[in-house]
Amino acid sequence: MIYIKILNFALIVTFIFSFNVNALEYKLYGLVQPEFSIFTNGDGKHHQSKNNYSLFTKGNFISYLDERDAKITISAIARYDEKDSERRYIDFQKLKYEQYFENYTFKIGNEIIFWGVNESFNIIDIINQSNLAEDMTGTKKLGQPLLSLAYDNNYGTIDLYLMPYFIERKFPSKNGRPRLALEVDQNSITYESSSKEQKLDFALRYSMVYDDYDIGIAHFHGNNRAPQLNINPSTLKFNPHYTTLSQTSLDIQATKGAWLYKLEALSAKDGNERHLGVAGGFEYTFYGIRDSQSDLGLVIEYSFDDRNSYPFNNDSVAALRWTKNDINSTSLLAGMFIDMRGNSNRFIAEYEQRINNNVKLFIDATFNGSIDSQDFTYAFEEDSVFSIKLARYF
Amino acid sequence: MNKFLLILFFVMFVNTNLLSEDNFEKGLRIAKESYESTRGYVDSESDQLMILVDPKGNEVIREISGKTLENDDPNDGDKSIIFFNKPKDVEGTVMLSHTHVNDDDDQWLYLPALGRVKRISSSNKSGSFMGSEIAFEDFSGNDYRKYEWEFIGEEEYEGEICYKLVSIPKYKNSGYTKRIGFTDKLLRPRMIEYFDRKGELLKTLYFEDYQLYNDKIWNADTFRVVNHQNKNKTIYKWINRELNVGINKKDFEKSSLLRLAD
Numbered sequence: 001m002i003y004i005k006i007l008n009f010a011l012i013v014t015f016i017f018s019f020n021v022n023a024l025e026y027k028l029y030g031l032v033q034p035e036f037s038i039f040t041n042g043d044g045k046h047h048q049s050k051n052n053y054s055l056f057t058k059g060n061f062i063s064y065l066d067e068r069d070a071k072i073t074i075s076a077i078a079r080y081d082e083k084d085s086e087r088r089y090i091d092f093q094k095l096k097y098e099q100y101f102e103n104y105t106f107k108i109g110n111e112i113i114f115w116g117v118n119e120s121f122n123i124i125d126i127i128n129q130s131n132l133a134e135d136m137t138g139t140k141k142l143g144q145p146l147l148s149l150a151y152d153n154n155y156g157t158i159d160l161y162l163m164p165y166f167i168e169r170k171f172p173s174k175n176g177r178p179r180l181a182l183e184v185d186q187n188s189i190t191y192e193s194s195s196k197e198q199k200l201d202f203a204l205r206y207s208m209v210y211d212d213y214d215i216g217i218a219h220f221h222g223n224n225r226a227p228q229l230n231i232n233p234s235t236l237k238f239n240p241h242y243t244t245l246s247q248t249s250l251d252i253q254a255t256k257g258a259w260l261y262k263l264e265a266l267s268a269k270d271g272n273e274r275h276l277g278v279a280g281g282f283e284y285t286f287y288g289i290r291d292s293q294s295d296l297g298l299v300i301e302y303s304f305d306d307r308n309s310y311p312f313n314n315d316s317v318a319a320l321r322w323t324k325n326d327i328n329s330t331s332l333l334a335g336m337f338i339d340m341r342g343n344s345n346r347f348i349a350e351y352e353q354r355i356n357n358n359v360k361l362f363i364d365a366t367f368n369g370s371i372d373s374q375d376f377t378y379a380f381e382e383d384s385v386f387s388i389k390l391a392r393y394f
Numbered sequence: 395m396n397k398f399l400l401i402l403f404f405v406m407f408v409n410t411n412l413l414s415e416d417n418f419e420k421g422l423r424i425a426k427e428s429y430e431s432t433r434g435y436v437d438s439e440s441d442q443l444m445i446l447v448d449p450k451g452n453e454v455i456r457e458i459s460g461k462t463l464e465n466d467d468p469n470d471g472d473k474s475i476i477f478f479n480k481p482k483d484v485e486g487t488v489m490l491s492h493t494h495v496n497d498d499d500d501q502w503l504y505l506p507a508l509g510r511v512k513r514i515s516s517s518n519k520s521g522s523f524m525g526s527e528i529a530f531e532d533f534s535g536n537d538y539r540k541y542e543w544e545f546i547g548e549e550e551y552e553g554e555i556c557y558k559l560v561s562i563p564k565y566k567n568s569g570y571t572k573r574i575g576f577t578d579k580l581l582r583p584r585m586i587e588y589f590d591r592k593g594e595l596l597k598t599l600y601f602e603d604y605q606l607y608n609d610k611i612w613n614a615d616t617f618r619v620v621n622h623q624n625k626n627k628t629i630y631k632w633i634n635r636e637l638n639v640g641i642n643k644k645d646f647e648k649s650s651l652l653r654l655a656d
Contacts, residue, residue: 027656029485060486060506062656071656093509100653112509141509150649157649209500209648214513257498257517257567287518288569291591295518327446327454327525329483357455360483393482 030059033391039177040367041382048177053082056389060094071098079134084176086133093143105150110143113161115205115218117253117262120317120337121279121303124249124264126220127203129167136178136380142167156208163201166223169240178380184229185237191223192243192271199223199244216251224270243271258285262301279303279312297321299335311376314341319348328354342372355390362389421543421559428581429538432611437463440635446526449625456480456524463646471495471534473646475654478524488655490648491516495539496565499530504651511651520569527597527619527628529569535599536583540564541573551576551584570596582612590623597621607637 035054043050061074075094081087096109113127128141147162168189172179193199201222208215227240247268254261263280281301289296298320305313319335330353337346347367354360364387371381415423444456457480463473471493478487486506493499501516519531534540541561549558556576563570571593575586583601590596601614617630644650 029482031483064656071653073656098653105653114508114510117513152644152647152649207649212500214648253513255500255513255515258515260513260515283515285515285518287521287567293522295521325522325525327448329481329525354481354483357481391483393485 024063024065026061026063028059028061029394030057031391031393032057033389035387035389037385037387039382040384040386044177044382045379046174046177046179048175048179049083052084052177054087055080066099069100071100072096073098084133084173086170086173086176089133089170091131091142093141095143103151103153105148105152107146107148107150110145111148112141112143113146115216115249115251116264117214117251118264118279118281118301119262119283119299119319120301121264121312121315123277123279123303123305123312124218124247124251124266126225126245126247126249127161127163129169129225131170133170133172133176136172136377142170156206159203159205159207161201161203161205163203163222164198166197166199166201166242168197168242169225169227177385178383180229180238180376181379182231183237185232185235185239188232188235188237188239189227190239190241192241193223197223212255214253214255216249218247218249218251220245220247220249245270258287259283273307275305275307275310277303277305277310281317293325295323295325297323315339330354339372339375342375344371344375344377345369346371346377358393360391360393362391363387364389417545418543421545421561422538424545424557424559424577424581425538425541425543425561428577428583429536431581432536432613433464435464435607435611436638437461437641438635438637439639439641441633443631443633444524444526444528445629445631447627447629454481454525456526458524461641461645463641463643469495471499471537475646477654477656486655488651490646490651492646493534495537498567502648502651504655506655511648517567519565519567526630527621527626528599528617528630531563531565531568531570532599532617532619535573535586549576551578554578554584556584580612582614595622597623603631605635607635611637 033056035056037052039050056077056079058077063072064070065072073094073096074092076090076092078090079087092110093112094110096107096111099106115125115127116122122139128144130138131140131142132138134140144163144167145165148159150157150159168186171184174183199222203218203220205216205218222245223242224245227242229238230241232239245268247266249264249266251264260283262282265278267274267276279301281299283297283299285295285297287295300316300318302316303312307313315337317335317337319333322332324330333350335348346369349365351363352360365385367384368381371378439461441459446454446456458476458478460474460476465472473493474491476489478484488504490502491499499516499519501514503512503514505512520529523530541563544560545557546560547558548555556578559575559577561573561575569591570588571591572589573586576584578584582604585601586599588596588599598620600618602618603615604612605615607613613632613635615632615635619628645654
């Protein structure tokens with residue numbers, strides 16, 4: 001993983017200096033964000049700590065070459081965490097060179113590719129590895145080294161991706177909070193594929209816009225991003241095992257006025273077993289509530305999967321999003337996740353507002369209600385938390 | 395001689411036709427001519443600066459840059475891309491709009507933090523643009539097809555005799571019930587008063603800093619908006635505006651958003 005990063009970096013540095021650096025048209029921006037968390041159930045199930053400091057930073061460098069027919073993007077994130085060593089990392093989310101032709105785009109390097117339409121259950125999103133140390137829901141990703149070729153015409157876009165190197169899933173360490181019931185042993189990783197992390201993964205996606213519909217059809221073949229976690233009886237740790245996955249997916253969003261209808265579906269062969277997943281829902285926005293500038297959006301989504309082991313096999317989320325549309329872009333998202341098979345539920349709230357042109361405040365809260373002891377989230381039942389983040393942009 | 399009579403007849407006929415034009419037809423004609431005088435720009439590129447002023451005089455700055463493309467189809471709306479630069483927390487965000495005359499627009503938003511392009515609902519053309527006193531629908535407020543028009547007389551405005559026009563939105567989700575405005579004899583809108591859904595005076599938009607672009611198109615490089623209800627002000631300035639720059643039409647498609655985003 002490290003050598004791929006170095007290789008990437010060398011490639012780009014070489015490229016930059018092969019041009020007249022003074023003539024570069026570039027853009028540099030980012031943020032520094034101190035964070036503080038307070039857990040409300042004391043020290044927690046695994047004797048972690050009841051509060052935590054962390055510092056997150058992100059930098060973006062974008063430069064155009066060749067009269068804007070080529071672009072270099074470097075987007076790096078880094079975190080320092082007081083307690084969790086797995087949350088001390090640097091990741092090149094993007095470290096790529098792109099060349100544009102009339103109907104083709106060629107790309108090489110680290111990239112973040114998002115597939116899907118849902119707000120919560122992004123079941124078809126597969127290119128990038130999730131960073132669970134950053135966020136247990138899996139929405140935070142790690143940069144994926146790839147080569148890609150895109151072709152577009154009036155009928156849509158075809159993207160082809162070749163991924164020569166696999167990025168392992170990141171999990172919180174023993175001191176991380178929340179964390180899984182057992183530690184994940186990153187030194188005991190196994191693969192179904194004999195090529196292991198060197199396996200050449202590939203993906204193909206066709207996407208198009210037809211009237212009010214945004215449609216995507218995709219196929220992925222490669223190492224599954226989500227490992228099986230098998231308990232090693234001698235170490236009492238989880239040993240990750242990455243199977244080989246072939247996944248075919250469909251995503252559709254219909255945009256009908258204030259209504260958005262969303263659907264993601266997949267059929268996949270994971271190891272020797274085939275499974276089916278469907279997730280979708282709707283979003284409706286009431287604009288200008290009570291004669292104000294405020295909007296109130298309602299999001300309801302449901303996720304089904306025919307595997308018993310899958311965490312979101314019969315789950316739903318209902319959330320309200322209030323946006324004040326004021327000078328400070330104040331907004332509040334409040335929602336409830338319900339596991340409809342067990343009896344688990346969880347409440348989340350996310351508040352944000354701009355303090356000035358360069359500073360923004362975020363307050364997040366997660367409250368675990370009743371959690372079924374069979375649910376994988378039982379491990380963080382006692383991890384209800386308040387977090388305050390203050391982002392300073394530059 | 396016969397030819398002369400024919401011409402005379404024709405002139406009389408045309409004149410009679412003009413004389414018989416009622417105030418609705420006249421309002422529509424002026425609005426249409428005003429709109430058409432701004433057409434033929436092909437495409438445009440500009441930086442835009444917005445100053446939001448609250449009743450206490452506190453100022454907040456917004457900076458964006460944008461591109462627009464005139465639609466080949468005269469019955470459809472133009473296309474635009476907006477790049478957000480300030481406030482800094484939205485830097486890198488890009489919005490693509492395919493506007494439609496009396497229907498919801500198609501809008502996509504590129505969110506850099508998620509690396510994701512989202513199709514968003516656009517039935518809220520009356521909503522505030524970046525916390526300002528300008529709504530999305532105000533940017534295309536000169537499109538005569540969006541309103542029923544009535545000419546209600548000529549009045550002096552800032553020392554010039556102007557047409558006074560009443561316009562009533564046709565779009566069902568418009569935030570307004572009525573607009574009353576002055577258009578000068580060069581067919582340039584100079585001022586518009588907006589009445590909210592309750593019929594009360596909401597705000598006044600002043601069109602300022604008119605510049606003649608490419609020797610044929612007048613554009614107001616400043617929109618100054620005064621909200622009479624919340625007492626906020628917005629000053630919206632176009633800087634470095636260029637018309638007919640030859641932007642690739644493909645830039646205005648969803649598939650180009652990731653390429654253009656920086």
